[in-house]
Amino acid sequence: MQMTRRFAQTLSLPAMLVTALTATGASCEREQARSHAGASHAAPTRQPAPSLPPGVRPGSDDPAPARARLEPPPVAPGEWSKNKLFKFRLDRITACGGEDVTSTKAGAKAASSWVGAHFTVHAKEPEVFVTPRDLELRRGGVILNAKHVNPPRLPGCEPLLVPKRLRPGETLAGFGVFEVPGSFRVTTDDPIVLSYRPTRWGGARRADVPIRECLDACGGTSVSKASRPTARASSAALQN
Numbered sequence: 297m298q299m300t301r302r303f304a305q306t307l308s309l310p311a312m313l314v315t316a317l318t319a320t321g322a323s324c325e326r327e328q329a330r331s332h333a334g335a336s337h338a339a340p341t342r343q344p345a346p347s348l349p350p351g352v353r354p355g356s357d358d359p360a361p362a363r364a365r366l367e368p369p370p371v372a373p374g375e376w377s378k379n380k381l382f383k384f385r386l387d388r389i390t391a392c393g394g395e396d397v398t399s400t401k402a403g404a405k406a407a408s409s410w411v412g413a414h415f416t417v418h419a420k421e422p423e424v425f426v427t428p429r430d431l432e433l434r435r436g437g438v439i440l441n442a443k444h445v446n447p448p449r450l451p452g453c454e455p456l457l458v459p460k461r462l463r464p465g466e467t468l469a470g471f472g473v474f475e476v477p478g479s480f481r482v483t484t485d486d487p488i489v490l491s492y493r494p495t496r497w498g499g500a501r502r503a504d505v506p507i508r509e510c511l512d513a514c515g516g517t518s519v520s521k522a523s524r525p526t527a528r529a530s531s532a533a534l535q536n
Contacts, residue, residue, distance in 0.1 A: 370489065370504040376418075377492075377503035382462075383418040384492050384503040390414070391512040392450035392473055408477040411512045412453030413442070413490055416469040419462035423496075427459035428472035430494050433507070436486035442472035476511070483509060 371377045377384045392410035417426045429444035447456055450473065457470025488511065493502040508514055
């Protein structure tokens with residue numbers, strides 16, 4: 297009888313081990329379930345904001361880089377360069393006449409002459425301030441700014457453009473005059489470009505117009521007659 301009881305106890309040991317292991321496994325599963333449930337209620341991890349393309353400022357609604365927005369392709373003389381702020385058109389380049397100007401730089405005298413650019417600006421947004429100060433002749437690294445402080449009155453470049461702040465729909469036209477040194481006329485691999493960019497908070501797009509190598513000595517107009525403003529039209533534009 298005693299051997300039978302011991303034999304029965306020995307047989308019951310594996311069953312007890314199985315029961316203990318089963319209970320331990322169930323406990324682990326319950327712990328894992330509670331851990332997953334807690335993680336599902338935790339606050340989601342914030343993902344980093346996507347990086348902006350080069351040149352785009354935070355808060356801008358324009359996905360294009362700033363450089364692409366501020367440098368549209370050049371337009372031919374007599375054609376409109378358009379953007380959301382304004383329209384710009386170079387009407388003609390002409391010799392202003394009068395006596396040549398002689399300036400002294402680094403001890404050497406260099407003869408220069410006056411060249412006029414007749415241009416028209418049409419405002420499409422409020423607070424577009426138009427002035428010859430924002431007009432440039434560019435060639436390579438050389439930049440000539442239009443004379444905007446006490447510009448000379450020259451017979452071939454009238455009327456001079458009078459600075460004015462334009463409202464939407466208003467148009468202004470007139471001459472900006474440049475003192476062009478003789479060295480600027482020397483032929484190089486760099487083209488001559490007339491650029492216009494109105495001063496504005498936050499920047500504005502630039503209008504570029506390629507100019508022929510002969511500049512003001514081409515012997516003919518660089519635009520069609522339809523785009524050449526008459527004296528009456530220029531006077532009316534200045535009065536608006």
